[in-house]
Structure formats: structure tokens, C-alpha cells
Amino acid sequence: MSELDAYRSLYIAESRENHENIVKNLLVLESESSPEAIAEIFRAAHSLKGMSASMDFKGMERLCHAMEDVFQEIRNGKMAVTHTLMDTLLSASDTIETMLDDIEAGGPGIPDELDDRVDDLKRWIGHEEGVVPGGVPGPAPEHAIDMGIQDVAAPAIDMAGSSRYCISLCLNESCDNRNLRAMILLQNLEELGRLEKVTPDRSIVEDGDFDGRFTVEMVSDAGIDAIKTVTSSSDVKEAAIQDLQSPSSSPAVIKKATSPPVEKDEGKKPGLKSEKVEKGREVKNIRVDITRLDVMMNLVEDLVINRGRITEIAREHQMKDLDETLNMIGRSVSDLQNLMMNIRMIPLTHIFNRFPRTVRDIANREGKEVDFIIEGGDTELDRSVMDGLNDPLMHLIRNAIDHGIERPDIRVSAGKPRKGTLLLSARRDRDNVIITIQDDGQGINAERVRKKAIERGLVSAEEAGGLSREEVTDFLFRPGFSTADAITDISGRGVGLDVVRTTLEALKGTIKVESTEGAGSKFELLLPPTMAIVTVMMVRINGRRCAIPVHNVVEVASLEEECIHMIGGHETILLRNEVLPLDRLDDMFGNSPRTDILVVLQHQNRKRSIAVDLIEGQQEVVIKPLSTVVGTCRGVSGVTIPGDGEVVPVLDVNAIIKET
Amino acid sequence: MGRILIVDDTLFMRTLLKNILFSGGHTIVGEAGDGDEAIAKYQELKPDLVTMDVVMPKVNGIEALKGIKTFDPNAKVVMCTAVGQEQMVKLAIKTGAKGYIVKPFQAPKVLEEIKNVLGS
Numbered sequence: 001m002s003e004l005d006a007y008r009s010l011y012i013a014e015s016r017e018n019h020e021n022i023v024k025n026l027l028v029l030e031s032e033s034s035p036e037a038i039a040e041i042f043r044a045a046h047s048l049k050g051m052s053a054s055m056d057f058k059g060m061e062r063l064c065h066a067m068e069d070v071f072q073e074i075r076n077g078k079m080a081v082t083h084t085l086m087d088t089l090l091s092a093s094d095t096i097e098t099m100l101d102d103i104e105a106g107g108p109g110i111p112d113e114l115d116d117r118v119d120d121l122k123r124w125i126g127h128e129e130g131v132v133p134g135g136v137p138g139p140a141p142e143h144a145i146d147m148g149i150q151d152v153a154a155p156a157i158d159m160a161g162s163s164r165y166c167i168s169l170c171l172n173e174s175c176d177n178r179n180l181r182a183m184i185l186l187q188n189l190e191e192l193g194r195l196e197k198v199t200p201d202r203s204i205v206e207d208g209d210f211d212g213r214f215t216v217e218m219v220s221d222a223g224i225d226a227i228k229t230v231t232s233s234s235d236v237k238e239a240a241i242q243d244l245q246s247p248s249s250s251p252a253v254i255k256k257a258t259s260p261p262v263e264k265d266e267g268k269k270p271g272l273k274s275e276k277v278e279k280g281r282e283v284k285n286i287r288v289d290i291t292r293l294d295v296m297m298n299l300v301e302d303l304v305i306n307r308g309r310i311t312e313i314a315r316e317h318q319m320k321d322l323d324e325t326l327n328m329i330g331r332s333v334s335d336l337q338n339l340m341m342n343i344r345m346i347p348l349t350h351i352f353n354r355f356p357r358t359v360r361d362i363a364n365r366e367g368k369e370v371d372f373i374i375e376g377g378d379t380e381l382d383r384s385v386m387d388g389l390n391d392p393l394m395h396l397i398r399n400a401i402d403h404g405i406e407r408p409d410i411r412v413s414a415g416k417p418r419k420g421t422l423l424l425s426a427r428r429d430r431d432n433v434i435i436t437i438q439d440d441g442q443g444i445n446a447e448r449v450r451k452k453a454i455e456r457g458l459v460s461a462e463e464a465g466g467l468s469r470e471e472v473t474d475f476l477f478r479p480g481f482s483t484a485d486a487i488t489d490i491s492g493r494g495v496g497l498d499v500v501r502t503t504l505e506a507l508k509g510t511i512k513v514e515s516t517e518g519a520g521s522k523f524e525l526l527l528p529p530t531m532a533i534v535t536v537m538m539v540r541i542n543g544r545r546c547a548i549p550v551h552n553v554v555e556v557a558s559l560e561e562e563c564i565h566m567i568g569g570h571e572t573i574l575l576r577n578e579v580l581p582l583d584r585l586d587d588m589f590g591n592s593p594r595t596d597i598l599v600v601l602q603h604q605n606r607k608r609s610i611a612v613d614l615i616e617g618q619q620e621v622v623i624k625p626l627s628t629v630v631g632t633c634r635g636v637s638g639v640t641i642p643g644d645g646e647v648v649p650v651l652d653v654n655a656i657i658k659e660t
Numbered sequence: 661m662g663r664i665l666i667v668d669d670t671l672f673m674r675t676l677l678k679n680i681l682f683s684g685g686h687t688i689v690g691e692a693g694d695g696d697e698a699i700a701k702y703q704e705l706k707p708d709l710v711t712m713d714v715v716m717p718k719v720n721g722i723e724a725l726k727g728i729k730t731f732d733p734n735a736k737v738v739m740c741t742a743v744g745q746e747q748m749v750k751l752a753i754k755t756g757a758k759g760y761i762v763k764p765f766q767a768p769k770v771l772e773e774i775k776n777v778l779g780s
Contacts, residue, residue, distance in 0.1 A: 007676060014672045039717075043669070046715045050742050051672045054764040068744065176762040176769075177746060183753045184760070206750060229779075234772045287671075 004055050011055050012104045013287060018044040019096050020353050022067075026093065027356045030086050035075075042071040048096070059110035060099050066121035067092055073125060088120045090357070162193065162221035164244040167231065171212040175235035179208035186216065188230040193220025212237075217244070290383060293344055300333075300340045301622040305641045307333045341382070341530055348426050348435075349377035351390045355397055359422065362401045369408050369418055370401055375425035381433055382530035388507045389435075389527070392500040396437045396523050397424065399496070404441030404521055414518070416440065433529050438522040444515035446472045453478075470605060473513050477501045505654050508534070508549070512605075534623050536640065536650065538616035539599065541585055542592035545648045547640055550618060552601050552653035559598040559611055573598065573609055580609045583656065588635055603657040610656075623650050661685045662708035662778045667698040667724065668740065669716040676765060677711060677740075684771040695719025699727035702735065709736045709778055711761065714748045722752055729756045736777050740765075 021044040025037040049064035067089070073079040095117045099109035169185060171178045182205045189195060195202075197217040200210050220227065224241055231239040307330055314322040352374050363370040381389070405411075405420030412418055423438045446469050453459045453475045459467070479498040504511050509527035528534070528551070536547035537556075563574050564582065571582040580600060586592070595611035621640040626633060637652035664686050668674045674691050681688060689705045692698040696719045702710060710728065714721040721739065728735045738759040741749045749760050759777040761770045 007672065010672050010675060014670050018670075043715050043717055046742070047670045047673075050763045051670060053742065054673070054676055056764070065744065072744075177741070177749070177760070180741075180746065180749055180753065180760055183750060184758065187753055187756075188758075208746075233776055234769075 007055065008103070009289070010287065011051055012100060015048055015051060015060075015100055015103075018048045019093065019100060022048075022093050022096070023090075023357050024353055026086065026089055027360055029081050030360065033081070038071060038075050042068060042075055045071060057099075057103060057109050059108065059114050060096070060103070062118050063092060063095060063099070063114060063121075066118045066125075069125050070121050079124065085124060088124065090361075092117045092121055162219050163224075164196075164217065164219050165224070165227060166242045166244050167216045167218065167227065168238075168240040168242075169214055169216070169231060169236055170238040172235050172237045173212065175212070177208070178210075178212050178235075179206055181233065181235045182206070182210075182214060185231060185233065185236070189216060189218055189220075189227065192222040192226055192230060193218050293340075293383075297340055297344065300337055301624075303333050304337060304622055308642055337533070341533070344382050344384070345380035345529070346383055346386060347378045347380050348386070351386060351393065352377045352424065352426075354390070355393070355424065358394060358397060359401060362398055366401060367407055368401060368405050368420060370405055371419050371421045373421065373423045373425075375423065376427050379426040379428055379433055380529070381527065385507050385509075385527055385530065388503055392503045392511075392525070393424075393435070393437070395496070395500050397422070400437060400439040400441065400521070404439040404443075406442050428529070433527045435525040435527065436522060437525075438520065440520040443517040443520050444473055444476070444513070445517060449473065449475055473515060474605065476513070477511075508551075510603075533620055534650075535618055535620050536623075537599070537618055538642070538648070539597075539612040540614040540616065541589040541595070541610075541612050543613065544589050545616070545646060546589070546612075547619075547621060547648050547650045548599065548601070549650065549653065552603060552651075554600040554602045554607060556615060557598045557600065559596045575600070575609070578607075580607055583608060583610045585610055585635075601653050601657065603654045606657050608657050621650075661687065662774065663687050663689045663705075664774070665690045665692065665698070665701055665705060665707040665710045667692045667695075667710060667716070667721070668713040669693050673713065673740070673763075677770070680765060680767045680770050681711075681774070683767060684774065686774065695721065695724030695727070698724040699731070702728045703731055706732075709738060709774060711738050711740055711774075712752075712757070713740045714742075714745050714752070722748060722755060725752055725755050725757055738773060738777055 022041050025034075025041045025044075028034050028037040029041070045064045045068040049061050049068055052058075052060035052064060070079070070085075070089070074081060079085070095111060095113055098111050099114070102111065103109040167189070169182075171181055175181050186195065186198065186202065186205070195216055195218045197215075198205060199215045204210055205214050224243060227241055228239075231241070307326075310322075311326055311330070313319075314326055355374070356372055359370055359372040362368075400422050401420075405422065406414070406416075408418045411420065421440045423436065425438075426433060426435045428434075449472050450464050450467070453472070454461050454464050458475060458478060464472075477497045477500075501511055504525060504527070507527060509525055511523060511525050513521060513523050515521040535550040537550055537553055539546055539548060557575060559573070565572050565574065567579070571584070573580050573582045575598070582598075584591075584595070592611075592613055595613055597612050597615060598609050599612055599615075600607060600609045619642060621642060623638040623640050625638050626636065633649075635652050635656055636649045637655070638650045639647050640650055641647055661684075664681055666674050666677055666681070666688060668677065668691075671693075674693075678688050678691070689707050690701045692701045694716045698710065698712065699719075712721045712725055716724075719727075725737050725739075728737060733756075735756075736758045737752075737756070738761055739749050739752045739757045740763060741760050742763040749757070753760070759773045761773050
């Protein structure tokens with residue numbers, strides 16, 4: 001492993017932040033001229049360039065350098081941000097992302113398109129001045145430093161008793177930016193006295209148009225030793241100091257080894273010597289690898305399970321002495337659990353930030369005008385939930401632009417504003433996070449959906465006629481259903497809302513849609529802030545314990561035999577004028593003789609009921625996935641281990657309702 | 661060996677530089693991520709030397725240098741420069757920067773420059 005590999009993950013993390021920043025500000029810039037956005041992009045590209053150079057990722061360094069150059073021109077007002085330029089910049093930022101992916105995977109980050117991207121950017125530099133593309137390097141124009149700073153005035157020195165010196169200096173060939181080194185030397189000499197003459201001329205030296213040799217004539221009362229100190233830099237190969245007022249004196253020549261002194265400590269590698277670090281008050285944040293947090297979370301979960309187990313044991317053996325300690329442990333474990341939850345929470349901006357770019361691209365391609373508004377990006381979600389959320393959201397946003405928002409001419413003729421509005425918002429609602437994607441487009445055409453459903457054989461023509469609007473829109477979530485007549489590049493490939501729904505269900509979330517024809521659609525996603533800990537209702541069926549996630553339970557009622565009716569060979573129950581299918585779950589738990597409690601379950605808009613023996617109560621549990629040894633088990637989404645140590649299956653309500 | 665304040669907007673660069681300076685036996689008394697923070701930390705920590713990035717959000721390195729120089733005219737500030745920043749660094753030198761180190765950093769060169777500036 002190379003020495004630099006240790007910095008790779010830090011490099012990736014920070015580079016991604018900078019990349020996101022570039023994209024975000026590019027989009028700002030596209031809609032309004034913002035000096036802040038320009039400065040921010042310049043800074044981000046610059047940081048990325050510097051970090052890449054340090055990591056020796058040459059490709060990234062080149063690309064970011066080119067981008068930085070373009071923004072330098074924009075910043076100086078020499079170039080305007082046009083639509084075509086924006087496309088070039090966005091393509092470049094896409095390539096940056098590709099490169100970061102490659103680097104993260106251990107590659108060098110040099111994709112095929114890199115040269116094209118760099119050339120594209122370089123073509124813009126000097127665009128207006130007709131500079132040959134590619135002929136970039138050279139000193140930046142002088143106005144780059146026009147920041148209103150005056151040269152520091154030469155110090156006023158009492159010249160009584162001072163001497164006149166002639167100092168000849170020669171800089172090492174290996175010295176980086178010799179003009180800067182010369183400037184510092186001149187500046188330091190100036191602090192010792194008055195510079196009478198600099199050969200070549202000071203401005204020539206400052207511009208770097210010299211061979212590394214320059215001579216200074218100065219008047220100073222600081223003494224020759226002070227001058228020697230000032231001129232003894234590692235970048236100075238040779239320094240000759242002559243006291244002009246004592247003609248006999250021969251110049252004091254300080255010669256240095258020709259090879260740069262740099263080599264001498266080459267063996268020293270930057271390593272962390274923490275004992276020398278003053279424990280910094282400054283370090284308030286640390287970066288932790290997410291896999292470590294996952295491991296920690298698992299440990300906390302085990303602790304939660306075992307705390308329950310110990311409590312049970314103490315109760316069984318009536319060990320009162322243990323109670324107090326157990327209470328304390330219980331409190332600590334709860335605190336630890338809450339803390340772990342909080343640590344894993346990240347704000348939704350992490351994924352929301354990517355969407356403005358998507359919206360812009362799709363809208364452009366589709367010839368639509370969209371005002372994209374993001375609200376509540378600071379709402380936090382567990383990382384595991386967040387990970388799975390990107391694709392469904394991306395899909396819904398694409399759909400909203402592709403199918404929802406109309407083209408400007410159509411909107412205007414319908415009396416709507418030319419620009420469509422797409423709102424992506426998030427908020428915390430008690431125990432859930434609600435994400436809404438709302439557009440003011442054409443809404444869902446229920447008739448078209450109904451027609452399509454019949455065409456696809458999902459429903460018969462007679463049945464379709466009796467379906468409510470809600471039931472009709474539900475077809476949109478069926479596999480393979482798409483109403484887009486023309487299959488576009490963006491959506492409507494038939495892989496659609498069904499995938500969105502399935503993904504959300506895997507995250508223990510739900511999705512519903514409200515739509516008004518002509519006025520727009522609103523998709524509402526309901527998500528648990530975390531997947532790790534779920535409140536369940538503990539029930540017994542045929543004496544065996546089973547956990548049902550509380551968010552799937554609508555109500556509990558007593559099961560009256562006389563309310564059970566057979567409809568189509570299946571038991572149903574009439575509960576307050578509502579007809580609900582009734583399941584016995586005999587095949588899972590065996591036939592129970594005394595099931596007299598009814599639990600009504602809901603998944604999406606569909607309800608079913610199951611019969612159980614006993615309700616034990618509600619409990620917060622950690623749901624563990626089924627072991628790979630067991631494989632998948634229909635109707636069971638995982639297991640949980642409550643305090644008594646028994647392994648309890650967790651009912652997969654979604655699957656039960658779907659299957660029937 | 662000196663007490664050093666590192667100013668750079670990226671944690672990556674700060675970490676890299678910090679490790680180089682540690683290896684040279686220096687003490688890092690603080691870090692700052694932008695110019696404002698740099699000026700505040702300078703006043704609070706009074707370090708022997710500051711390494712100053714040029715391009716930073718909010719207040720850039722040149723402005724921070726001016727701020728620090730106003731507070732302490734003898735402040736020793738070493739600019740961290742990269743390709744294409746010569747004009748900015750020239751300006752920094754005219755404003756009173758005492759040295760410069762070039763990105764990508766080479767540990768021996770960095771330590772040499774720090775030693776020189778601390779000794780001046």
C-alpha cells in the first residue's frame with residue numbers, strides 16, 4: 001500500500017463534497033448570475049485540483065485545473081455563462097464524478113473521455129480573445145491581483161551609521177517559483193534597510209523573467225550578519241555580500257551544495273506522532289467509516305436483546321437485588337441505543353442535492369420549463385433508509401417532469417403559468433418521515449389508466465367501470481404498467497412505479513398518490529426514520545408467539561362467530577359495515593381452537609384481518625433478517641428476540657396482503 | 661520547533677500538512693477552515709507560524725493574512741500555493757507573507773521552509 005492510500009478515503013469523501021458543490025452552484029448560475037456561486041465553484045475546483053495533485057491523480061488535476069481556468073475567466077468578467085458553456089461545464093462535472101467512482105474503486109481515475117473534456121474546457125479559455133485552444137499556460141493577466149492592496153511602504157530607516165552593500169544572489173534550479181522566492185528575499189532585505197537598486201529590475205524579477213540571479217544594492221545599519229541570515233534560504237544556491245563602504249573587504253560568499261538540500265530528509269515520511277499533538281480543542285468532528293457504525297449498531301442491538309434476557313432471568317428468579325442495577329443498565333442501554341440512532345441519522349440534503357441537476361437535464365431534453373423547489377432537506381433519516389431512497393425519488397422526479405408537467409405552450413393554452421412547479425419536500429411527522437413530490441402538471445388521467453388496465457388484462461371492462469379513482473391509480477403501481485404512449489429515454493419503459501413501491505416496502509415505507517386531472521399529482525412517501533428498531537404487537541396464534549409491526553395494524557376487535565361469512569369460498573368478516581377477508585394463518589402456526597380476537601391489518605389501501613388467540617402487548621424490538629441458512633420464508637420478514645430469549649417470527653404483512 | 665496554525669478549507673490538505681509538520685517535530689496548535697476562523701484562531705492561540713491556503717470560502721487567504729497582520733505585524737505566515745496562483749501569492753508576499761510552500765507538498769521542502777521562516 002502506498003503511503004498516499006491512507007488518505008484515499010478522506011480524499012474521496014471531501015472530493016465528493018466539492019463535486020456536489022460544483023454541480024449545485026452550476027445550477028444556481030444557470031438560473032441567475034451569482035458572484036457567490038462563481039467564487040464557490042472556483043474554490044471547489046481549486047480544492048479538488050490541489051487534493052488530486054497531492055494524491056497524484058493526474059487526470060483529475062488536469063480536468064479541475066481546466067475548470068478552474070474557465071471560472072477564473074468568468075470571475076474576471078471575460079466570459080459569460082451561456083447555455084453551451086453550461087453544458088460543457090456540466091459534462092466536465094459528470095466526468096469528475098465518473099473519475100471519483102473509479103478512484104474510489106482503486107483505479108487511477110482516467111476515463112476515455114477525459115482528454116475530450118479537458119479540451120472542451122480549454123477551448124473556452126481565451127475564446128473571446130482568439131487564443132489558440134490549448135495554449136493556456138503563461139502568467140495570468142495582471143488584473144487578477146487587482147485587489148486594492150498597495151505595496152508595503154519601505155521602512156523609514158535612520159541612515160546614520162549605515163553601510164552600503166551589494167548582494168548577489170543565485171537561486172537553485174530546483175526552486176519552485178523563483179520569482180516568489182526572490183520577492184521574499186527582497187522583502188526581507190527591505191526590512192533591514194533601503195534597497196537602492198535591483199538588477200535585473202525588480203518588476204522583471206517579480207515576473208520571473210530572469211535566470212535565477214539577481215543583485216541588490218542596499219543601505220542598511222543592520223550589519224552583515226543580519227543580511228546573511230536573511231539570505232540563507234535553502235533555495236539560495238549562492239549569496240555574495242559585499243560591503244561597498246569598506247573597499248578592502250572581499251565579498252562574503254555563501255555557497256551551497258548544488259544538489260537541492262531537499263534530498264537529505266527524503267527518507268522521512270509524514271507519520272502521525274500523536275504524542276506531540278496538543279489535544280486539540282479545535283477538532284470537533286471526526287469522520288468514521290460507515291461500516292464501523294454498522295458493526296457498532298449490531299453490538300448495540302445485541303446489547304438490547306441481552307438486557308431483555310437478563311431482566312427476564314431476574315424476574316424468574318425473583319432477584320430483587322438485581323432490579324436497581326438492571327434499571328441503571330436499562331437506562332444506559334436505551335441512551336446508547338438512542339445515541340447510535342442519532343449518529344446514524346443524516347440529513348436528506350445528501351440525496352436531495354443531486355436532484356436539481358437531474359431536473360435540469362430532463363427538463364431541457366423534454367423542452368419543459370420547471371421551477372424545482374426543495375424544502376425540508378435538513379430532515380434526518382437513518383443512513384440505511386437513505387441509501388435505498390435515491391432511486392425511487394429519482395424515478396418519481398423523472399416521472400413528474402416526463403409525464404406530469406406539460407410543455408410550456410400547452411401550459412399557457414391551459415391558462416397555467418409557463419413554468420411548471422415541482423416541489424420536493426420532507427418533514428418529520430411524529431414517528432415517520434414524510435417525503436412529498438408534487439407537481440402542478442396534467443395529473444393522472446384516470447380514464448387512460450383504466451383503458452390501459454383493461455388492455456393489459458389486469459381488469460375486465462365491467463370490473464373497471466366500478467373502480468374508484470383511488471383503485472384505478474393503484475394500477476400504476478402494478479408491474480409492467482405504463483401509460484406513456486411514446487417510450488422516451490427517461491421513463492415509460494415499463495419499469496416504473498411498481499419498482500418504486502417495492503423498493504419503498506423494502507425500506508418499511510409506503511407510497512400513496514393523490515392526483516387531480518389538470519391540476520397535478522402528489523406522491524407521498526411515508527418512511528420510518530430508521531429500520532433497525534420497530535414497534536411490534538406481540539400476539540399468540542395457536543399458542544405460538546408472533547410479532548406484527550404496529551404500523552400495519554389498524555385495529556383489534558373481538559371475533560364474533562356470527563359475523564363470519566363465506567364469500568367465494570373464503571372467510572370474510574363484517575366489521576362495522578366493512579367487509580374484510582379473514583385469514584387464519586393455520587398453515588403457518590397450526591390450527592388453533594380458540595381464536596377469538598381479530599387483528600385488522602392494512603397495507604397500502606388494502607385491508608385484511610387475521611384471527612389470533614391473545615394479544616400480549618406492544619414492544620420495541622430489533623428485527624434481524626432471517627439467516628441465510630433458513631433462506632426466505634413466505635409471510636415472515638425476519639425474527640426478533642424479546643427478553644425471554646425466544647426467537648419470534650415477524651409477520652410480513654405486505655406479503656400476506658399481496659398474496660391473497 | 662514551532663507552534664503552528666494550519667489554515668485550509670479542506671480537511672484532506674490539513675491532514676496531509678499536519679502529518680508532515682508532526683514529522684518535523686512541530687506542534688499543531690489549531691486548524692482553521694476559512695479566513696475568518698483563521699483570524700480568530702490566530703488571536704486566540706497566538707501561534708509561532710501560520711500556514712495559509714489562498715483560495716477559501718468566505719474570507720480568502722489574502723484577506724486573512726491582512727487581518728492577521730493588522731493584529732500582529734510580526735506574524736509569520738507561510739502561503740500554500742498551487743499552480744496558477746502566482747499572482748495571488750505575489751500579492752500575499754507584498755502584504756507581508758514570509759514564505760510559501762507549493763502544492764502538492766513535498767515534506768522536506770515544507771519543513772525546510774517552515775524552519776527558515778521560524779528562524780528568521
